[in-house]
Amino acid sequence: MSILRAESVTKLFGRKAAEAQRRLGAGADLEEVRALGVMPAVVDATFEVEQGEIFVVMGLSGSGKSTLIRMLNGLLEATSGTVLIDGQDVAKLSPKALRALRQNKVSMVFQHFALFPHRSVLANAAYGLEVRGVPKEEREGKAREFLRLVGLEGWEDRLPGQLSGGMQQRVGLARALAAGTDIILMDEAFSALDPLIRREVQDLLLDLQGRFGKTIVFITHDLNEAMRIGDRIAVMREGRIVQIGTAEEILTDPANDYVAQFVADVDRTRVLTARSVMEKPLVTVPANTGPRTALRTMREHQTSAAFVVGRDRRLVGKVTAEVIADAVADGVQTLDGLLDPGDLDPVAADTPVAELFARCAESDLPVPVADADGTLLGVIPRVTLLAALGAINTHVDEVLDEGAGAPEPALVKEGTGE
Amino acid sequence: MSDVLPRVPVGEWFDSLVTWCTDNLGWLFDGIGSVIESTVEGLTDVLTFLPPLALTVVLAVLALFLRGWKLGLFTLLGFGLIESMELWEPAMDSLALVIVSAVVSVAISIPVGIAAARNEAVSRVVRPVLDLMQTMPAFVYLIPAIFFFSIGVVPGVVATVIFSLPPGVRLTELGIRGVDPEMVEAGEAFGTPPNRILTRIQIPLAMPSIMAGVNQLIMLSLSMVVIAGMVGAGGLGGEVLEGINRVDVAKGFEGGLAVVVLAIFLDRITGALGDRTQMSRATAGKS
Numbered sequence: 001m002s003i004l005r006a007e008s009v010t011k012l013f014g015r016k017a018a019e020a021q022r023r024l025g026a027g028a029d030l031e032e033v034r035a036l037g038v039m040p041a042v043v044d045a046t047f048e049v050e051q052g053e054i055f056v057v058m059g060l061s062g063s064g065k066s067t068l069i070r071m072l073n074g075l076l077e078a079t080s081g082t083v084l085i086d087g088q089d090v091a092k093l094s095p096k097a098l099r100a101l102r103q104n105k106v107s108m109v110f111q112h113f114a115l116f117p118h119r120s121v122l123a124n125a126a127y128g129l130e131v132r133g134v135p136k137e138e139r140e141g142k143a144r145e146f147l148r149l150v151g152l153e154g155w156e157d158r159l160p161g162q163l164s165g166g167m168q169q170r171v172g173l174a175r176a177l178a179a180g181t182d183i184i185l186m187d188e189a190f191s192a193l194d195p196l197i198r199r200e201v202q203d204l205l206l207d208l209q210g211r212f213g214k215t216i217v218f219i220t221h222d223l224n225e226a227m228r229i230g231d232r233i234a235v236m237r238e239g240r241i242v243q244i245g246t247a248e249e250i251l252t253d254p255a256n257d258y259v260a261q262f263v264a265d266v267d268r269t270r271v272l273t274a275r276s277v278m279e280k281p282l283v284t285v286p287a288n289t290g291p292r293t294a295l296r297t298m299r300e301h302q303t304s305a306a307f308v309v310g311r312d313r314r315l316v317g318k319v320t321a322e323v324i325a326d327a328v329a330d331g332v333q334t335l336d337g338l339l340d341p342g343d344l345d346p347v348a349a350d351t352p353v354a355e356l357f358a359r360c361a362e363s364d365l366p367v368p369v370a371d372a373d374g375t376l377l378g379v380i381p382r383v384t385l386l387a388a389l390g391a392i393n394t395h396v397d398e399v400l401d402e403g404a405g406a407p408e409p410a411l412v413k414e415g416t417g418e
Numbered sequence: 419m420s421d422v423l424p425r426v427p428v429g430e431w432f433d434s435l436v437t438w439c440t441d442n443l444g445w446l447f448d449g450i451g452s453v454i455e456s457t458v459e460g461l462t463d464v465l466t467f468l469p470p471l472a473l474t475v476v477l478a479v480l481a482l483f484l485r486g487w488k489l490g491l492f493t494l495l496g497f498g499l500i501e502s503m504e505l506w507e508p509a510m511d512s513l514a515l516v517i518v519s520a521v522v523s524v525a526i527s528i529p530v531g532i533a534a535a536r537n538e539a540v541s542r543v544v545r546p547v548l549d550l551m552q553t554m555p556a557f558v559y560l561i562p563a564i565f566f567f568s569i570g571v572v573p574g575v576v577a578t579v580i581f582s583l584p585p586g587v588r589l590t591e592l593g594i595r596g597v598d599p600e601m602v603e604a605g606e607a608f609g610t611p612p613n614r615i616l617t618r619i620q621i622p623l624a625m626p627s628i629m630a631g632v633n634q635l636i637m638l639s640l641s642m643v644v645i646a647g648m649v650g651a652g653g654l655g656g657e658v659l660e661g662i663n664r665v666d667v668a669k670g671f672e673g674g675l676a677v678v679v680l681a682i683f684l685d686r687i688t689g690a691l692g693d694r695t696q697m698s699r700a701t702a703g704k705s
Contacts, residue, residue, distance in 0.1 A: 075606060102609035114604035118622045128608045179608065 002048035003215050004072065004183060009045045009081035011067050011239075014038035017079055030238060041067040043239040044081070051182070052213040054206075056230030057241075058220055064239040065219045069185050072217060073106045074098050085183065103132045107179040111188035113168040115160035121147065121171050122156035128179025139178075146174040150204060166197035170204070177208065186218045190225065202229055223262065227251075227271045235259050247271045268389060269354035274347050277388040278369045278378030284309050287316045290334060291327040294319055305365045307376065308339060315346055315368055315376040346370035349377055353385065360385050436562045447566040454518065454572045461514040470501040481683070484690040489683075496679035505657060505676045512653035513680060515571060515646065516639045519578035523635050527583050528628065531590025532616070541591065548584040556581055556645050564649055574651030578642040585634035593627025594620050622695070629692030636688055640681045654680075 012020050012033070020028075020038035033040050042064040049055040059065045070076040072083055074090045083090040085105055093101060107128055115124045122140060123130075125147050129139035147156060150170040160168055169189060176184045190198045206229055209216060220226050226233045227247040234244045235255075243255035251271055254260035283306040285294040298306050304321040317339035327338050346368040347356065359367045366379035440447070465473065474497035482490030500509045534541040559580055563573035597620050605615045621628070647655020654673050661670025 073607060075603060099609035099611060102607060104609075108604070108607040110600060110604060110607075112600055114598075114600040116601065116604070116619065116623075118625075131608050131610050131614070175608075185607075 003051045003086060004049040004217070005084040006045055006047050007082045009042060009068070009071055009078045009083060011042040011071060011076060012038050012040050012079045021079055040239045042071070045241050047234055047241060047244055049215060049217060051215055053231045054209060054216045054218060054229055056218045056220060056226040056233045057236060058223060058226040058233055059236030060221055063236040065236050066187055069187050069217060069219050072185055073102055073108065103128065105181050106183045106185060107176040107181040109172045109176045109184060109186040109189040111191055113172045115168055115171055117160050120156065121152065121158050121160060121163070124160060124171055125174040125178050127175055143174065143178050146178040149208065150174045166193050166201060169193060169201060173205065177212065183215045183217065186216060188219050188221070191220065191222065205229060223266055227266060235262065248273065248276050252276060270352050272353040272388060273349065274351045274353065274356060274369045274380060275349040277353060277384055278380050279384050281307060281376055281379040283307065284376070285319065287335060291324045291332055291338060294335060295321070295324045295328055307368060308335060309376055313376050314374050315344060315370050317344060318365060344368060356380060356385060436565055440565050451567045451572040454575050455570065458514050458518050458571050458575065461518060462511055465510040465514055466507065470506045474498055474501065481687065485686055489686050493683055496683065500676045500679060503672045503676065505654065505672060508653045508657050509676050509680065512643045512655065515574060515651060515653060516636065516643065519575045519582065519639045520636045523579045523582045523586055523639065524632055527586025527631070527635065528590050531587040532594060534587065534591040535594035544587065548587055551580055552584045556642065560645065560649055569650040571651045573649045574646030578639050578646055581642050582635045582638040585638065586631045589631025589634065590628050593624030596627065597623045625695035626692060629695060633685060633688040633692060636684050637681060640677060640684065643677055
């Protein structure tokens with residue numbers, strides 16, 4: 001069962017929120033709601049987050065993502081819809097039960113760190129446990145442990161103001177982890193950091209998440225960040241979730257023009273993996289056939305080399321046309337001893353495409369993709385690789401062409417720089 | 419003019435309110451009065467227990483410890499000067515009056531300031547009352563104070579408290595409201611109960627502002643010393659008044675100078691205490 005579930009969560013800001021809610025229910029569009037003087041921050045958001053997953057909510061500023069995350073732990077009350085954490089309806093909890101939920105189940109990391117400037121780094125990291133009433137010695141021991149894990153050993157007695165931004169957010173992370181909650185909400189947690197530091201803490205987060213299996217809901221406006229750390233990504237626009245999927249799904253199969261346009265300038269080579277671009281291997285020769293069969297296969301496909309596979313489609317090696325042609329002339333009956341000694345070195349299915357360019361450039365044969373047992377899963381010919389990179393851009397171009405010349409305003413990306 | 423607008427007898431209303439209070443709440447005022455009086459007297463006894471020069475040294479060491487050698491030296495010279503001007507006893511009377519007034523004023527203004535910061539309705543009520551207290555000439559509320567408490571130290575303390583409350587309340591409210599909302603949100607996000615958000619997050623973070631309020635409040639108390647002298651509170655105010663009545667420039671100036679010495683001493687000491695709050699150290703640590 002999913003640990004966190006949001007069902008048609010809606011948040012409307014404004015005096016006539018109730019009226020707007022009614023009209024939305026009756027099928028009114030957002031323009032009509034805005035005309036009432038009501039700001040639709042989040043509209044009908046439904047999603048589930050699985051235990052141990054990093055779920056990223058991605059959207060530009062003003063898309064409602066910060067409002068959404070604050071409804072998950074009840075900092076904001078949803079206008080309608082329900083948020084369930086471990087099956088508990090957050091909106092139905094008494095203030096006391098809600099505090100207990102935040103102490104025990106959901107902690108949070110903030111965009112501007114929100115460390116308490118008058119408390120030492122150690123006291124900040126121990127804060128969640130302190131609120132819960134854990135004795136001083138125990139909570140400080142835990143806090144020290146997590147500060148060490150985020151690389152801040154030796155800084156325990158400093159004040160947050162004496163730390164750099166990156167270090168402060170490590171404290172924020174330690175504070176959330178030390179609280180020992182299953183779920184951690186991260187609101188633009190790394191957005192205030194400069195790019196190099198951001199990468200560092202992203203790696204740290206992935207490492208710690210792998211170690212502790214926390215469930216993380218991560219808000220960001222940075223698509224590359226979303227793709228890098230998210231197991232699944234929800235793309236938000238104007239308060240609505242327009243697509244939920246893995247990074248690859250969103251890249252290769254955008255739900256609409258907006259998403260397509262949005263992902264257009266993502267460095268897809270880092271997101272796409274060998275699995276998503278590989279093709280069925282056409283030129284394979286069973287290991288137990290003779291040179292004649294091999295030569296015929298190569299001729300049929302007009303190639304000068306072929307992969308040799310054993311039983312279970314296990315990759316054995318490759319043969320080249322020259323060697324085979326000589327062998328046929330000499331009347332050799334088996335492929336034994338004819339295999340090219342060159343290194344096959346198949347790549348794993350989850351290798352990022354970025355790492356395949358060099359390989360593709362230097363070999364005539366397609367790059368083989370195999371699993372851990374050496375079973376041939378597919379191959380990546382040079383042409384396929386290049387085509388995959390252009391795929392989505394072509395998709396956007398098609399859409400633009402269909403739109404009869406002038407691009408729709410929806411396709412003009414808002415505030416890419418922020 | 420009186421043809422157009424009927425005269426609204428605001429003054430008479432206030433007068434009858436004061437009369438009603440003296441008639442019906444006399445027991446309350448007597449109680450308050452005797453508590454204040456005995457406190458001020460007790461404190462004066464404590465301050466005059468040590469010989470003047472010994473207390474001067476004690477205060478100088480305190481100043482040295484809290485602030486540094488400059489204030490220590492100033493204290494030594496300043497209090498020495500007071501003693502040599504033969505104003506020690508009135509100065510200690512005034513110091514006791516200021517300390518008692520300031521403590522009462524702090525005890526009232528900080529809770530009121532906190533309530534105003536947390537509740538918009540309270541804030542809306544408190545603000546005009548503070549304006550009234552601050553701008554109404556002090557002599558005006560000295561008169562009812564005399565009605566309630568008769569002549570002496572007590573109306574002096576009461577008038578001083580009223581006069582010095584506003585900056586304490588205002589700066590407390592401002593300080594609490596000025597706490598970064600993200601801090602409060604962080605407290606809430608970790609499930610902190612409201613009263614602990616106040617005591618562990620808001621008040622410590624607002625401390626520099628609250629201490630500035632306390633400092634201002636003490637300064638205003640001192641400035642009331644002379645006026646308090648007019649209702650028979652004695653002390654340095656009495657000395658200054660005597661100087662004025664007799665057109666004795668020397669006496670008036672000496673009394674005034676002693677007030678200044680006390681003012682500078684109290685200002686620097688409370689300022690130093692303000693710098694010692696956790697929050698001030700936290701911001702000072704930032705490079």
